Amino acid sequence: MRRGLFIVMLWLPMAAWGQAVGEYAAGCQYNASALPDRGPGYYVIRHQQARYYGQPEMINYLQELGKKVVSAGLPPMLVADIAKRQGGPFAYGHRSHQTGLDADIWLRSPPPVPDSERLATISAVDMVDHRGYYLTAAFTDNQRQLIALAAQDERVSRVFVHPLIKQAMCRTYGNADWLGRIRPWFGHSSHFHVRLHCPEGHRDCVPQAPVPKGSGCGSELAGWLRDRAGEITVTATAPWRPRLPRACIGRVE
Ligand SMILES: [Zn+2]
Structure with missing residues (x-):
């Protein structure tokens, strides 16, 4: 009995x-x-792609965010890519999302009948009119509240959004400190991307430099709004094949 308990205790944390x-x-x-x-x-949308695996901290973060969404009376959020079960680069799509600490959340509202087939084939809704360079009517207070709830969590390192969305957040929430985690980045106008800090005890997790102090609503954002060169979408990029740490080689294809 004692021996069995000892083995269970050893095995559980691993x-x-x-x-x-x-x-x-x-x-x-x-x-x-x-x-x-x-x-x-x-x-979860596009379940068939099996990109819904993350570190326990990320899964917990998303489930808690879902509960906050319910409490705030917002429509359910649509969670897209997190990572593959073993992580590593995707065959197409993103460069990050490799360690189970990145997740994409779509900005469109959920379908009225969210059956699995509908969720598997759902299409994104762009919140930005890229010609006129303004946010469309699809971007409402629901989206603002959702991004705020996502970014206010201390476990979050960064939330990537289109510069126009960052501007909208700054207009609504003033100079709140947590706005500094919301980073302008092109390509994030139909979804936002949440990145968590390296969790405690993950000794091989390489953290990113801390975000600059302050809300980032001043000159930094102005620069992003002025320089739209990155708006030009590049198609058919070659798959991202980074140099992986030794612990990942042979583990991810
Ligand atoms: Zn992403």
């Missing part, structure tokens, strides 16, 4: 502890958890 290994855009993950395909305040 099974339960995730590890994010390497950099956000050059790494992999160990002991990932799967986000259930729906829960309070959220649905």
Whole structure:
């Protein structure tokens, strides 16, 4: 009895502890958890792609965010890519999302009938009119509140949004400190991207430099709004093949 208990105690932490290994855009993950395909305040979309694996901290963060969404009376959020079960680079799409600490959340409202087929084939809604360079009517207070709830969590390192969305957040929330985590980045006008800090005890997780102090609503944002060169979308980029840490080699294809 005593011996059995001892073995269980040894085994449990190993099974339960995730590890994010390497950099956000050059790494992999160990002991990932799967986000259930729906829960309070959220649905997973494109379930068939099996990119719903993340570090336990990320899964917990998303489930808690879903509960905050419910409490705020907002429509359920649509969770898209997190990472593959072992992490590592995707065959197409993003550069990051490799360590189970990145997640994309779509900005469009959920479909009226959220059955699995509808959620599997759902299309994105762009919140930006890229010709006129303004936010469309699709971007409402629901989206603002959702991004605010996502960014206010201390576990968050960065939230990437289109510069016009950052501007909208600054206009609504003034100079709140947590706005500094919301980073302008092109390509984030139909979804936003949440990146968590390296969790405690993940010794092989490589953190990103801290965000600059302050809300980032001043000159930095002005620069992004002025320089729209990055708005030009590049098509058919070659797959991202970074140099992976040794602990990931042979683990991810
Ligand atoms: Zn992303």
